[in-house]
Amino acid sequence: MGVLTALAILAGLIVVHEAGHFFAATWQGIRVSGFSVGFGPVLLEKQRRGVQFALRAIPLGGFVSFPDDDEDSSIPLDDPDLLRNRPLHQRALVIAAGVIANLLLAWAVLMAQGTFVGIPxxxxxxxxxxxxxxxxxxxxxxxxxxxxxxxxxxxxxxxxxxxxxxxxxxxxxxxxxxxxxxxxxxxxxxxxxxxxxxxxxxxxxxxxxxxxxxxxxxxxRPRSPIEVIKQANHDVALLTKRTVDGFVTLVTHFGETAGQVSGPVKIVEMGASLAKQGGSSLFLYTALISINLAVLNALPLPMLDGGQFMLLLLEGLRRKPLPEKFQMAFMQSGFVLLMGLSLVLIVKDTSQLAAVQQLLGR
The missing domain is CATH 2.30.42.10 (PDZ domain)
Structure with missing residues (x-):
């Protein structure tokens, strides 16, 4: 049950992140063609109002797709509702909405902790x-x-x-x-x-x-709703600062800290352990992972929201779109990097699980 709880939390965080992109687009009248949790082959799907909602085989994230990305799309390239034809500030909002959604979720979770569990x-x-x-x-x-x-x-x-x-x-x-x-x-x-x-x-x-x-x-018990809000604001700010500091340390001292980086398996193991404890631990775990997801996606790397935002910034500075070949090469290299890093972390974390260590006789 602990593992299932941790997996459900991670899946929920991914859904919230992608929902941020999805609703920021649809709210502005931008065409969306797909909403996927996971990558790779489709396991389950449902079509609704021209949008494919899909659960995919590789559970390492998710994505919202647009007709702009489909070479076989029947929508004219000059359609004003395509993402590529919208002003920079509207596209920037769509890109940033996933990070914003995760930060808001972390704040809401900590608000719920203050309301139902109490103030530390x-x-x-x-x-x-x-x-x-x-x-x-x-x-x-x-x-x-x-x-x-x-x-x-x-x-x-x-x-x-x-x-x-x-x-x-x-x-x-x-x-x-x-x-x-x-x-x-x-x-x-x-x-x-x-x-x-x-x-x-x-x-x-x-x-x-x-x-x-x-x-x-x-x-x-909280003395007033204002105290709950203040505590949630304080905790979100503190957790975000610590998360950013952790990423900065990873970059500036990569050789010494790379071994401390954990992947999905370790995160699920930690969540399963906290789920058994129950109480406030699960609230904090959810908020912390949501903030980590927000900060990670804000990094200016290919396949991440920060990388797409950087491309948008370059387009604004050039005052014309970047070459499609450059954008495609940038995103494809990011996909290979993301999948490779995820695979390495999964293997590393799996090898460190207690059950695996016992099988290896360590």
């Missing part, structure tokens, strides 16, 4: 820092740390509990690049001692592990 009011903490995930091949995995371990002390210094314990551990790791730290930890009730040597990332220690307070977050 602290943490019911127990001693230690919980390791919620470990990146294979990096310092944490090399030390023997595993997801579910609880770190209690570093070099004999008790960490205490709550968010302050996480912050203290992070600072200790950051300040010890290429230095060995002695961890006192607990795994399924058994005490253990581990030696952890953070990698040196431009003078800052990194270990490749996800850390969180050991315990559960406490919520209270």
């Amino acid at each position: 009011a602290g943490f019911s903490a127990t001693p230690g820092v919980l390791v919620s995930g470990v990146q294979q091949g990096l310092a944490a995995a090399a030390s023997g740390l595993k997801a579910g371990d609880r770190i209690l002390a570093v070099d004999g210094l008790d960490l205490g509990g709550g968010q302050s314990a996480v912050s203290q551990l992070v600072e200790l790791v950051k300040g010890a690049p290429d230095q060995t730290l002695l961890l006192s930890a607990e795994r399924q009730g058994q005490a253990l001692e581990l030696q952890l040597t953070p990698a040196d990332l431009s003078g800052i220690g990194r270990i490749g592990a996800q850390l969180q307070p050991n315990g559960s977050e406490v919520f209270r």
Whole structure:
């Protein structure tokens, strides 16, 4: 059930993203020919008002198609309702609408959390820092740390509990690049001692592990609807900033951080784990993945909304359309890159699943 819940959330986020493009086009009277979830061969389809709604075989995203892209379309090339014949600002809105839809969804989810779960009011903490995930091949995995371990002390210094314990551990790791730290930890009730040597990332220690307070977050009833809105605004801004910072770090320190990039399999695994916990975790997971999807699609890369927006910007600067061959080559290279990267991440993440590791005898 946890996996199905995570898959349903991801599918919903894709639908919302593509619905943003779809409604931005139809609202402006622009012709749309298809709305697809997934890529490749069609598994299920339904025609309605000249639009093909389809579920496709490769579940790695989705797309909205336009008659402009169909060489066999019977619609005249000078039809004013074709996307290509609309002003730049109308086409820009269609392109940006997917990102906007995901950000609005994240805000709505956090609004729902504030309304039905409550406003965060602290943490019911127990001693230690919980390791919620470990990146294979990096310092944490090399030390023997595993997801579910609880770190209690570093070099004999008790960490205490709550968010302050996480912050203290992070600072200790950051300040010890290429230095060995002695961890006192607990795994399924058994005490253990581990030696952890953070990698040196431009003078800052990194270990490749996800850390969180050991315990559960406490919520209270909101005092007013205004407080719910303010909390949602704050959380969306914070999550967006952290997501953007993560992408910037990936670009500026690619060699050191590329191994931490996760694909669909890892995202589903994380969602399945949170679905079992229930409560507020699933709200936050949905909002975070929706914001990640928005920021990812805003990148100026082929096949992504940011890449199409960049082409539109170049067209505006040239004051005439870009050559079709150039646009086609740009988008096709992006498709190959996207599919290749997705395949690599799926293989990498699948190989790190606990069940696969057991089969391999690791």
